[in-house]
Amino acid sequence: MSQSHIHSAPGIGEPHRAPRTADAYTEVMVPVYSPLDLLAVRAQGATVWDAAGKEYIDLSGGIAVNALGHCNPALIEALTAQAHRLWHISNTYKSDSTLRLAGALIRLTFAERVFFANSGAEANEAAFKLARRYGLQQSPRKYEIVSAQNSFHGRSLFTVSVGGQPKYSNGFGPAIEGIRHVPFNDLGALEHAVSENTCAVVLEPVQGESGVLPATREYLACARALCDRHNALLILDEVQTGVGRLGTLFAYEHFGVVPDVMTIAKAIGCGIPLSAMLTMARFAEHLGQGTHGTTFGGNSLACAVGEAALHAISQPELLYGVLERHDYLVSRLRQIGERYGVFDEVRGIGLLIGCVLAEPWHGKARDVAKGALTHGVMVLQAGQDVMRLAPSLNISYSEIDEGLARLEALAQELNHETVNC
Incomplete structure (x- = not known):
């Protein structure tokens, strides 16, 4: 490339060169999404504005990420304060906000x-690697x-292999071996699948992407008992259900089943990339020094925001408000469904509907x-037959x-x- 060509290149962020239309998205992005x-150019609370100034009510919550709404003042304060102190120092050293x-x-x-x-995928990747290390130190099988x-459970090769949707793993070569998939909420199938060769049972308390399908308490209790019987780890993927989404701080509390490993993401960072794998000390020791790691994970900036988010979401009045909003939303949605014949069922827990x-x-x-979207409201899909709502946990009733x-x-x-068809 000639020196003159380099000098003539436009500067980053020059207004006359910045893409400002939705069509421009396809000109610059790898086509893995179909947005x-x-x-969107601005947002506050549960309201979003586009480049033309049109207003939208956000009932999608950034796919359950924006748990405290857009541009939450407490999170802005935490982010700004930390930005003036320390952004990133790496896991070679220790950070006070991480601790x-x-x-x-x-x-x-x-x-x-x-x-x-x-990300959730990275948290799950760590959990699955931990499970393999834990199991293989007991038996090579x-x-x-x-x-x-x-x-x-995510989009890495390991997590799409564990996830029970072939459409996400097909086309990338052989899947990782040793993964068994069973029907969700089928106790008999689960009992048949778990054996002395099982290192972990991995479940979502609510299957979000596949239709907002809650597990039964009996199913999760059965999984817990089977893991205890076969010395396997029970891993609960709370990437979408954790940090207040169901009206308890974590979903395992709602179901009354304590896992060995839990993964969280989405709401813990409220839009800042942050996730975590949580476990007991006796299991954590199987991931010793050098067995796993990350450059950016747990950086000071993300953890400062995560601490502020966790503090706000763990307040009893906010969690109780999630349950109240659930009742209000579900009642109104069922009325709409019955009046116009558009919904066969409205299901879910908390503000995952x-x-x-x-x-x-x-x-x-x-x-x-x-x-x-044409009516000015943002919703999600969950599979081909389900409209999914995952609004901020503190969404105002006027916005609802x-x-x-x-x-x-x-x-x-x-x-x-x-x-009229």
Whole structure:
């Protein structure tokens, strides 16, 4: 490249060169995503504005990430204060904010040890590697991991292999061996699959990506008993359900089943890349020095925000508010579903809610999400037949009402289209 060409290149962030349209997204991004037609530029609470100034009510919560809403003042304060002190020093040294967050997580959970990473996939990768190390130190055959069909645990090669959705693992060569998948909530299948060769059972307390399907208490209790019987680790993937989403600080508290390993992400950073694997000291020792690691995981900036988020979300009044908002939202959504015939079922726990689309809209969850966007409300899909809501845990009732009004307008439109087909 010539020197003159280098000098003529536009500067980063020059206004006349910065992409400002939704169409420009496809010109610069690797096409692994298919985002809806919204170019967000500003947000506050549960309200988002696009580049044209249109307002949207956000009932998606950044896929359960923005647990305290957009631009939360307490998080901004924590982020700004830490930014003026220390951003990153690496895990070669010790950081005070990292130690504070680890200590807070240990005080608030069953755990005695914490490993920080940047994403849910990384937290799960650490958990699965721990399980393999734990099992193989008992027997060379004890490396099998039992997981649920239609589960989702991340996008790394290990986590897509453990996840029970072949569409995410196909096309990347041979899957990692030793993974067994069983139907979710099927006690008999789980009992048949777990053996002396099992090093871990991995479950989501609520299958989020596959339709917002809660586990039964009996199923998780059975998993706990089987792991105890066969000396395997019970790993609960709380990437989506943890940190207040279900109205308890962690989902295992709601179900009354304590795991050996728990993974969290999403809400712990409220949008800052942060995740964690939590476990007991006797299991943590199997990941000794040099067996695993991360450059950015647990950096000072992320942990300072995580500490502020955890403090806010762990307050009893906020957790109780999640339960109150659940009742309010589910009641209103069921009324909309019955009035316009668009939902067969509204299910979920806390503020992880799935609206199962009625037969005329089976397989059209993405189309419904697109339609919601045209009405100024942001929702998610969970599989092909379920509209998913995962709003901020402190979303205001005025924002809920406005979002529901817009969803009702969408339901009325869908019903009208069906009647006139």
